Amino acid sequence: xxxxxxxxxxxxxxxxxxxxxxxxxxxxxxxxxxxxxxxxxxxxxxxxxxxxxxxxxxxxxxxxxxxxxxxxxxxxxxxxxxxxxxxxxxxxxxxxxxxxxxxxxxxxxxxxxxxxxxxxxxxxxxxxxxxxxxxxxxxxxxxxxxxxxxxxxxxxxxxxxxxxxxxxxxxxxxxxxxxxxxxxxxxxxxxxxxxxxxxxxxxxxxxxxxxxxxxxxxxxxxxxxxxxxxxxxxxxxxxxxxxxxxxxxxxxxxxxxxxxxxxxxxxxxxxxxxxxxxxxxxxxxxxxxxxxxxxxxxxxxxxxxxxxxxxxxxxxxxxxxxxxxxxxxxxxxxxxxxxxxxxxxxxxxxxxxxxxxxxxxxxxxxxxxxxxxxxxxxxxxxxxxxxxxxxxxxxxxxxxxxxxxxxxxxxxxxxxxxxxxxxxxxxxxxxxxxxxxxxxxxxxxxxxxxxxxxxxxxxxxxxxxxxxxxxxxxxxxxxxxxxxxxxxxxxxxxxxxxxxxxxxxxxxxxxxxxxxxxxxxxxxxxxxxxxxxxxxxxxxxxxxxxxxxxxxxxxxxxxxxxxxxxxxxxxxxxxxxxxx
Amino acid sequence: xxxxxxxxxxxxxxxxxxxxxxxxxxxxxxxxxxxxxxxxxxxxxxxxxxxxxxxxxxxxxxxxxxxxxxxxxxxxxxxxxxxxxxxxxxxxxxxxxxxxxxxxxxxxxxxxxxxxxxxxxxxxxxxxxxxxxxxxxxxxxxxxxxxxxxxxxxxxxxxxxxxxxxxxxxxxxxxxxxxxxxxxxxxxxxxxxxxxx
Ligand SMILES: Cc1ncc(C[n+]2csc(CCOP(=O)(O)OP(=O)(O)O)c2C)c(N)n1
Ligand SMILES: [Mg+2]
Numbered sequence: 001x002x003x004x005x006x007x008x009x010x011x012x013x014x015x016x017x018x019x020x021x022x023x024x025x026x027x028x029x030x031x032x033x034x035x036x037x038x039x040x041x042x043x044x045x046x047x048x049x050x051x052x053x054x055x056x057x058x059x060x061x062x063x064x065x066x067x068x069x070x071x072x073x074x075x076x077x078x079x080x081x082x083x084x085x086x087x088x089x090x091x092x093x094x095x096x097x098x099x100x101x102x103x104x105x106x107x108x109x110x111x112x113x114x115x116x117x118x119x120x121x122x123x124x125x126x127x128x129x130x131x132x133x134x135x136x137x138x139x140x141x142x143x144x145x146x147x148x149x150x151x152x153x154x155x156x157x158x159x160x161x162x163x164x165x166x167x168x169x170x171x172x173x174x175x176x177x178x179x180x181x182x183x184x185x186x187x188x189x190x191x192x193x194x195x196x197x198x199x200x201x202x203x204x205x206x207x208x209x210x211x212x213x214x215x216x217x218x219x220x221x222x223x224x225x226x227x228x229x230x231x232x233x234x235x236x237x238x239x240x241x242x243x244x245x246x247x248x249x250x251x252x253x254x255x256x257x258x259x260x261x262x263x264x265x266x267x268x269x270x271x272x273x274x275x276x277x278x279x280x281x282x283x284x285x286x287x288x289x290x291x292x293x294x295x296x297x298x299x300x301x302x303x304x305x306x307x308x309x310x311x312x313x314x315x316x317x318x319x320x321x322x323x324x325x326x327x328x329x330x331x332x333x334x335x336x337x338x339x340x341x342x343x344x345x346x347x348x349x350x351x352x353x354x355x356x357x358x359x360x361x362x363x364x365x366x367x368x369x370x371x372x373x374x375x376x377x378x379x380x381x382x383x384x385x386x387x388x389x390x391x392x393x394x395x396x397x398x399x400x401x402x403x404x405x406x407x408x409x410x411x412x413x414x415x416x417x418x419x420x421x422x423x424x425x426x427x428x429x430x431x432x433x434x435x436x437x438x439x440x441x442x443x444x445x446x447x448x449x450x451x452x453x454x455x456x457x458x459x460x461x462x463x464x465x466x467x468x469x470x471x472x473x474x475x476x477x478x479x480x481x482x483x484x485x486x487x488x489x490x491x492x493x494x495x496x497x498x499x500x501x502x503x504x505x506x507x508x509x510x511x512x513x514x515x516x517x518x519x520x521x522x523x524x525x526x527x528x529x530x531x532x533x534x535x536x537x538x539x540x541x542x543x544x545x546x547x548x549x550x551x552x553x554x555x556x557x558x559x560x561x562x563x564x565x566x567x568x569x570x571x572x573x574x575x576x577x578x579x580x
Numbered sequence: 581x582x583x584x585x586x587x588x589x590x591x592x593x594x595x596x597x598x599x600x601x602x603x604x605x606x607x608x609x610x611x612x613x614x615x616x617x618x619x620x621x622x623x624x625x626x627x628x629x630x631x632x633x634x635x636x637x638x639x640x641x642x643x644x645x646x647x648x649x650x651x652x653x654x655x656x657x658x659x660x661x662x663x664x665x666x667x668x669x670x671x672x673x674x675x676x677x678x679x680x681x682x683x684x685x686x687x688x689x690x691x692x693x694x695x696x697x698x699x700x701x702x703x704x705x706x707x708x709x710x711x712x713x714x715x716x717x718x719x720x721x722x723x724x725x726x727x728x729x730x731x732x733x734x735x736x737x738x739x740x741x742x743x744x745x746x747x748x749x750x751x752x753x754x755x756x757x758x759x760x761x762x763x764x765x766x767x768x769x770x771x772x773x774x775x776x777x
Contacts, residue, residue, distance in 0.1 A: 125594070126597075129597065129598065129601055130601060130605060133646075133648070134647075134648040137593075137594075154648055159646075191642075191645050191646070192645060192652070193641070193642055193645060311642070311646070312638075312642040312645070313639055313642035313643045313645075313646060315638070315642070316635070316638065316639075317639060
């Protein structure tokens with residue numbers, strides 16, 4: 001059935017919900033039923049919308065999130081009132097911190113009993129107020145279509161973000177005349193402070209022309225704005241090296257000669273050195289998070305700063321900038337580029353940066369002899385080779401997340417999906433489900449730590465039920481590794497509550513009808529990856545890696561970006577790792 | 581430093597919470613907040629006075645604009661504007677001590693709006709300093725203040741940069757721009773024009 005068939009007819013609120021979503025092009029939703037949302041579930045089968053039944057509502061939101069990050073479309077999650085709604089909160093906050101467009105629909109008790117502590121009543125619009133871009137409480141069937149349409153518009157426009165719509169049970173049960181076209185929202189009202197004034201553009205162009213040591217900082221905004229072409233043009237025209245934030249990885253092709261890689265706390269030394277020595281930073285859709293700046297007092301003190309950003313509230317928030325160009329990155333660059341003439345040949349600056357690279361590459365895992373130990377870095381490197389850097393990799397939070405960012409070289413936007421701002425453990429498995437549903441033709445890998453995987457492992461069952469072709473790599477180091485690393489560096493190796501027991505993941509997968517293997521040596525990595533890739537349907541690999549390895553380089557919280565903790569010793573991998 | 585914002589917001593449930601929550605989130609104290617109808621139906625006008633670092637103005641304004649229900653924000657800062665506050669002050673007074681309070685009220689152009697055997701109520705409108713002046717004089721003259729209710733500051737820009745209504749009337753620009761702009765403290769002219777009710 002299509003929404004056109006319903007137009008002008010009387011429908012229940014529940015039917016209006018789905019008809020409107022269908023009209024907006026939504027074909028997949030992630031959810032979990034319950035009393036207050038049952039009328040909506042009852043009406044679902046009349047509509048060509050696929051519902052993926054999750055195992056926990058947090059998972060539903062992460063799935064919608066992964067769906068949005070992989071596709072660029074708004075992800076939709078559905079839950080019941082009370083505990084269903086509160087279970088969504090972590091997922092919503094995760095999306096908020098990373099500016100992901102989501103629509104979360106929750107059921108609510110009947111409007112007649114609102115505010116009476118009725119069974120499973122919770123003030124979810126109040127609870128989610130600080131973690132949503134906007135939210136709505138709907139108490140009448142006739143408001144559902146306009147609110148849903150407006151909510152989707154709000155979620156995807158400007159700086160995107162999650163929007164929650166709380167619909168009372170009586171609004172779902174009531175009826176109203178459905179008219180999709182008449183429910184169209186007012187056109188999006190751009191932030192009135194959005195402007196890249198002509199003189200700012202000219203000033204930026206002048207700064208870029210006269211810079212000797214410029215660096216482009218490519219953030220998540222580059223991917224969200226779809227500004228690869230423009231950033232490539234800027235970088236290539238003036239031979240400017242490009243450093244990426246964690247969420248910016250994939251925006252600029254990693255194999256490009258001007259690509260430096262990831263900046264910040266676990267960025268490569270040459271990237272952070274380049275930033276510290278730079279005389280001009282061109283920040284493209286990023287927000288100078290503390291994880292990328294280190295100590296603000298010592299951050300890029302020789303550099304002038306140009307900040308191109310869609311959210312005016314980000315300007316001068318953390319780092320004081322010289323020129324702010326407020327607007328959509330691709331559009332702003334389009335106005336800037338005509339003012340910049342091409343520069344020929346490799347610059348002295350680029351030669352300098354490449355020389356810094358050379359010094360650091362000794363720590364490259366491939367240059368080390370195979371000692372029989374399995375390091376997580378081996379896994380990432382081999383996986384990158386096997387998948388030609390083209391898979392969608394969904395990472396969890398911890399050491400493995402940083403190793404993936406260092407060793408898996410992403411070529412394309414939307415191929416690294418990870419929780420950056422909130423750092424939500426348990427994100428990877430459900431987010432990968434969303435990514436696979438959004439892009440069924442793409443190869444999808446989960447890379448999760450043994451800690452984070454156990455937080456949302458229940459979604460294995462969702463993968464089995466939907467028979468999704470997702471490859472799962474558990475990087476099993478027997479520790480909450482990143483916590484252990486901090487304890488090693490800053491708490492005298494007091495490993496309090498960081499060793500963690502795991503179930504036998506291969507057996508766990510097997511219990512879900514999912515095949516899997518355990519890998520203990522480097523030689524087994526590629527065959528296991530091959531088996532996973534060849535198998536149609538889910539596959540799990542339990543990588544039993546070195547237990548006490550650490551992520552290097554590292555900038556301790558509050559230190560300057562160039563004060564990196566480096567791997568100790570000559571053949572440091574072997575020195576820091578423990579013999580098994 | 582005190583920052584004063586005028587915000588036009590949708591008149592809907594929960595909007596005040598969103599605005600207040602923004603200041604809470606930024607850990608900025610709201611010194612005063614007045615809300616009421618504006619010249620447009622469905623649109624409320626807020627005057628928000630907050631105490632924040634001198635550089636916080638841009639961030640607060642940009643963040644206010646991010647709220648979907650906020651239509652327009654003006655950081656009136658140092659701009660020429662009329663600023664008013666209304667206060668009701670109840671003072672302990674017997675028939676014997678009343679008359680000198682009447683005199684005080686006269687000096688401050690305040691009005692007595694309620695009279696009881698043991699107290700009286702003063703209504704005063706003006707800039708904050710004027711209201712504070714009256715309160716101070718009352719305290720110093722040993723009159724016991726029983727209750728004070730203050731509305732907080734309401735602000736409107738002078739001249740053509742003020743409300744949207746004037747904007748809509750399209751006063752040709754330049755003409756009024758060149759007009760001398762009265763300063764806040766010289767606002768007495770307007771006050772004198774206040775008609776006794
Ligand atoms: C929900 C949540 N709780 C706690 C943390 C703090 N934390 C960050 S990394 C980490 C350890 C992760 O361990 P694991 O999943 O095994 O990954 P590893 O670091 O070992 O690769 C913890 C506990 C977090 N980021 N998220
Ligand atoms: Mg671990």
